[in-house]
Amino acid sequence: MLEEATGVSKETLEAPATLGELKAQVLQQYPALQKLTFTMAVNHAMVDDATALNEGDEVAFLPPFAGG
């Protein structure tokens, strides 16, 4: 879903201080994402926007869950 909107599946970025800042940066880069619902995970855990980012962290933008 998000891949369809942005045309990318993986990208390496210079990390800002927090997840919220990264989100703002990515939304600016890919305006198509603004209309979509997504959540974010850092290193495979769901966290909030205030979470601090460190070098090497894996940040995932996840579409709505649809398991089951």
Next chain:
Amino acid sequence: MKWLFYHLLPADDYLYTMEAKATKKPKKVFVDGPISSEFIGNSIAKHAVKTEIGAHNIFLGQVRNDEIEGKEVVAIDYSAYPEMAEQVFHDIRESAFAKFDLTCMHIYHSLGVVKTGEICLFVFVSSKHRQVTFDALHYLVEEIKAKAPIFGKELFADDTHVWKENK
């Protein structure tokens, strides 16, 4: 031997420990394509040797022919964020074993295309008595739906699609 074993350790504790240990290694959750009734039947049959079990409970998720904007869903193409899913399923499993007195627990979810009428989720819990299995099964299915990073592309007959969202 049997007597000695029971004497050394209460049987219940032993079983719990065995199951708890078994959950430490990552268990395979994802199945390629639909989950067959043979697979489900075999899974039930394997429990015949666990004679301490008094109740099994099973949840099966089936792909539904939802109608969206006048078009009927014919299949769902499932994908996942596998590294995170493995961690999430591990955590759900551990929390269920901690909350409920289960003898065993099995979770399988499809990846790839599953047609309407086919099974995409199989959750199977067993315990000594029925109430635990009802409670645990409900807990597990809700946790999986809410927390597992699994995504579903609902496919229509005309090759278009929409993305599914759990309510």
